Amino acid sequence: MYNIKTPIKKLLSEEKSGFTTTVMGWVKTFRNNQFIALNDGSTNENIQIVAELGSFNDDLLKKINTGACIKATGHVIPSQGKGQAIEIKAETIEILGECDAEVFPLQPKKHSLEFLREIAHLRFRTKTFASVFRVRNSLSFAIHKFFNERDFIYVHTPIITASDAEGAGEMFKVTTLPLDGSAVGDDGNINYKDDFFGRSTNLTVSGQLEGELAATAFGNIYTFGPTFRAENSNTTRHLAEFWMIEPEMAFYDLEDNMNLAEEFIKYIISYALQNNADDINFLSERLKEEEKSKPEADRSMPLLEKLKFVLENNFERISYTEAIEILKNSNYNKKKKFNYLINEWGVDLQSEHERYLVEKHFKKPVIIYNYPKDIKSFYMRVNDDGKTVAAMDILAPGIGEIVGGSQREERLDVLLERMNSMNIPVKELDWYLDTRRFGTCVHSGFGLGFERMVQFVTGMTNIRDVIPFPRYPKSASF
Numbered sequence: 001m002y003n004i005k006t007p008i009k010k011l012l013s014e015e016k017s018g019f020t021t022t023v024m025g026w027v028k029t030f031r032n033n034q035f036i037a038l039n040d041g042s043t044n045e046n047i048q049i050v051a052e053l054g055s056f057n058d059d060l061l062k063k064i065n066t067g068a069c070i071k072a073t074g075h076v077i078p079s080q081g082k083g084q085a086i087e088i089k090a091e092t093i094e095i096l097g098e099c100d101a102e103v104f105p106l107q108p109k110k111h112s113l114e115f116l117r118e119i120a121h122l123r124f125r126t127k128t129f130a131s132v133f134r135v136r137n138s139l140s141f142a143i144h145k146f147f148n149e150r151d152f153i154y155v156h157t158p159i160i161t162a163s164d165a166e167g168a169g170e171m172f173k174v175t176t177l178p179l180d181g182s183a184v185g186d187d188g189n190i191n192y193k194d195d196f197f198g199r200s201t202n203l204t205v206s207g208q209l210e211g212e213l214a215a216t217a218f219g220n221i222y223t224f225g226p227t228f229r230a231e232n233s234n235t236t237r238h239l240a241e242f243w244m245i246e247p248e249m250a251f252y253d254l255e256d257n258m259n260l261a262e263e264f265i266k267y268i269i270s271y272a273l274q275n276n277a278d279d280i281n282f283l284s285e286r287l288k289e290e291e292k293s294k295p296e297a298d299r300s301m302p303l304l305e306k307l308k309f310v311l312e313n314n315f316e317r318i319s320y321t322e323a324i325e326i327l328k329n330s331n332y333n334k335k336k337k338f339n340y341l342i343n344e345w346g347v348d349l350q351s352e353h354e355r356y357l358v359e360k361h362f363k364k365p366v367i368i369y370n371y372p373k374d375i376k377s378f379y380m381r382v383n384d385d386g387k388t389v390a391a392m393d394i395l396a397p398g399i400g401e402i403v404g405g406s407q408r409e410e411r412l413d414v415l416l417e418r419m420n421s422m423n424i425p426v427k428e429l430d431w432y433l434d435t436r437r438f439g440t441c442v443h444s445g446f447g448l449g450f451e452r453m454v455q456f457v458t459g460m461t462n463i464r465d466v467i468p469f470p471r472y473p474k475s476a477s478f
């Protein structure tokens with residue numbers, strides 16, 4: 001058996017000494033030909049391995065470079081130096097994988113996030129990204145735990161579909177047809193009958209519609225999977241491939257939906273705070289350092305404080321109409337500080353407006369509900385006023401929209417009318433309409449953008465830094 005080793009996290013947290021152990025990991029630094037700082041990814045802390053002068057030959061010592069992979073066995077002793085309670089006095093050191101320090105891109109110094117994005121295949125080995133991805137892991141686990149504890153059924157919805165769940169037309173095509181023009185028929189149209197599925201297909205933009213089918217059988221379900229959007233948005237909040245969590249609940253109205261979403265967000269933040277305190281502390285300090293260069297007024301609340309604040313306070317809930325009134329009367333609007341000025345009811349909110357409400361006006365997460373029906377998707381339930389739908393978005397400080405959801409239109413006639421007026425292909429979605437034909441019911445759901453949630457908890461400003469290998473316009477490396 002090869003894998004006999006102790007995780008460095010375990011050794012450092014237990015602080016026990018007086019026994020022999022083996023560790024394996026990657027060298028961070030090697031000082032004075034004697035002191036190895038070794039990391040194995042279980043924690044950002046390194047264990048110090050002491051290679052006593054004269055005990056190891058020069059050939060071996062020369063190979064203990066930053067980045068090299070080694071196995072060390074030795075006695076765990078109380079540390080003489082400061083900074084650590086214990087260290088390992090090496091008896092044997094084996095080089096498992098050499099690393100030429102001259103060409104290894106990760107030097108023991110601070111690298112910019114932009115540079116690290118270019119070497120995303122190696123950035124897991126930096127403290128910042130190790131922390132981010134351990135937090136990402138915890139949040140994923142907490143999501144499943146939250147729903148599992150509440151008896152929600154986890155449903156896998158398809159990645160390849162023939163429908164556009166959001167009706168926004170931002171889809172990546174899936175095809176095996178040749179791209180040399182030979183797939184175009186005499187009428188000038190692409191002959192999808194010859195395509196793999198015998199019809200036009202795309203990568204899913206949302207699992208919601210299939211989720212609704214499951215919810216109208218199980219009651220409460222959720223999905224958690226990859227989602228794809230071909231929107232040409234080069235922002236710090238958009239990815240072409242992102243992960244979304246979509247719970248869908250029978251017998252929930254809009255208010256039930258908001259209550260669940262708020263409870264859910266607080267639960268997963270609290271789980272990460274309890275289980276990743278070291279990583280979040282590290283990221284909080286990192287952010288403080290980064291923000292030092294900004295004028296005081298532009299600095300955000302320290303990460304740890306922000307997360308605790310979110311846990312301890314209710315989210316503000318306001319209608320779209322109230323939001324428009326606040327924005328219209330704001331100093332930003334009057335002094336023309338918004339790029340898009342708010343003059344009339346009915347306009348879509350831009351991220352500058354969302355951020356004003358959250359960061360300047362309320363200074364906490366805000367849920368906006370009852371949006372004008374003309375700016376929202378076809379499946380949202382039309383309110384009695386005839387001009388708004390039972391939609392809700394949750395806006396988070398520093399991020400903007402983190403959740404989008406709604407009560408669904410359960411009345412077949414109203415839904416059909418709306419689909420027709422919005423040019424949604426009714427025939428293609430006949431299977432979806434069956435839920436309304438056969439035992440329809442009040443139901444609701446929402447989608448949480450997972451990467452935006454990870455951004456919120458880690459304080460990372462660019463969404464490209466919270467997913468291991470980001471996909472965005474003109475970029476699909478690794």
Ligand code: 4AD
Binds near residue numbers: 237
């Ligand atoms: O608001 P959206 O488009 O809603 C839906 O897809 C619904 N079907 C959800 C539902 O009701 N079941 O997307 C939901 C969330 C957004 O609030 C945002 O957090 C995230 O998904 N999101 C993105 N995240 C990263 N990159 C993108 N391009 C995103 N587009 C949406």
Ligand code: MG
Binds near residue numbers: 393403404
């Ligand atoms: Mg949305």
